[in-house]
Amino acid sequence: MNAHDWCASALHEERIAQALWDLADPTPTRVRTILNDLGYVDERIHDLRQSGATTRFLLDLRDKGGRLCLEGSAAGENTVVDKCVAPATGPFTPGERKQ
Incomplete structure (x- = not known):
């Protein structure tokens, strides 16, 4: 991950987390709507799925x-x-998380 990706990741992480924290019922449809409202287009949102009371997703950035996602x-x-x-380059496939 380059320096630009590293720096941008913190801004995206905070922005998205803040928008989702107050979501009482995080269904895939509601999460997609919030991500869309933040400017993330559907083509960048991947593997949106619900597991119990949690909705998981990947975002191609x-x-x-x-290489940021x-x-x-x-x-x-x-x-x-x-x-x-x-x-x-190529199709979106997430790799390891980078701390």
Whole structure:
């Protein structure tokens, strides 16, 4: 992950987490709507699925050769959004999370 991706990840993580924290019933439809309202297009939202009271998703944020992606779980106050790494080119497939 390059320096641009590393820096941008923190901004995206915080912005998305704040928007999802107050979501009482985080269904896939409601999570997609919030992500869309934040400016993330459907083509960048992947693997949106519900497991119990949590909705998980991946977000492809690759830009200009970057490898940034985000892995999220929307669960009200237990919402977590964290960076991951995707291939710089080709189809979106998330790799290991980078701390």
